[in-house]
Amino acid sequence: MPAEDVSVDRIIAMFSLHEIRDREERVTMLNELNRVLAENGEIYITEHLSDIQNFTVYSLGAFHFYSKKEWLSNFCESKLEVKQELKTTPFVTTFILTKR
Template sequence: METKRRKFQGVLNILSFNRHFYVVGITTLLIIISSQLYFQWSQSLLWVIIGVFLYGLLMPLIVSAYVYDFSGYYNFDWLKPLQLKDSEEKLVLNINAGFDETSYILKKNLPKSKLQVFDFYNAEQHTEPAIVRARKVSLTYPNTLQIKTNHMPLKTDSVDYVFLLSAAHEIRSFDGKVQLLKECHRVCKPNGKVIMVEHLRDFPNFLAFSIGFTHFFSKNHWEEAFKTAGFETFNETKFTQFMSVFNYQS
């Protein structure tokens, strides 16, 4: 399977999956501008409102282009410092939320290891238009299994590396995250690793996504979830100012 990405694929995905947001935003802005025909707006206030709308509409696209199209995220260079061993004895688990852009690339980076892919997408719980649209165009890795977040059909202490790449935040409740992470802890071998990549609910992502940064969760939130699930050691490295790579060890 070809893993080379098209130019601007990341930002085009964001624009496509969240087009409802842009339709509403642009429509609202046009209504505000058109209202000048009937109301006497302060020109200064009008330009401030236009600036705020344009910032809110364009900045997420600019940051997404930087992170997903120009930073090398999908080259997986950020994985090299983790020094993961690749061998036929290794079992790697990649867990997604219904949109899989990484399994083929992950297999390319760990070609000898066995790769199993799980999808915890739940149509009743994951109803946001963006993820519904993303699922329709997602690649499906061979033998991908649909799972519930509280159960993985794997033996205890059987997995070397678990990947959660921009997926775990789709579980909105704290308890739901802990359920998934407890299963990750159960299936991981002693000294197995969980590698999670996420945007955080922090200041850089607020500047990037404005109110949209509430779709993500804080570093403290994730630390508490992993500790509750039984993980003892972890570290965080930044991949650009907007994404964090967490390395948790059972």
């Protein structure tokens, strides 16, 4: 990522990180976001989750998304902490992350 360490106050990733299909690559990307995040900065990750609400809308397509459990595991592995979780609609979740 073309940014210096601890140099970015706010990072926004909307409906994009679930496209990184390989878990290790996704965690590597989250590690990079953590690397450039300022000490008091925040990362906003907005995604559909693989859950019953999205299954009712997307049917089998909901399996293209990741579960909340998977996201939380990825964040933990990347030394990121969930500061807040917002349900912007029944189908969309935003995680606000900070450094641990």
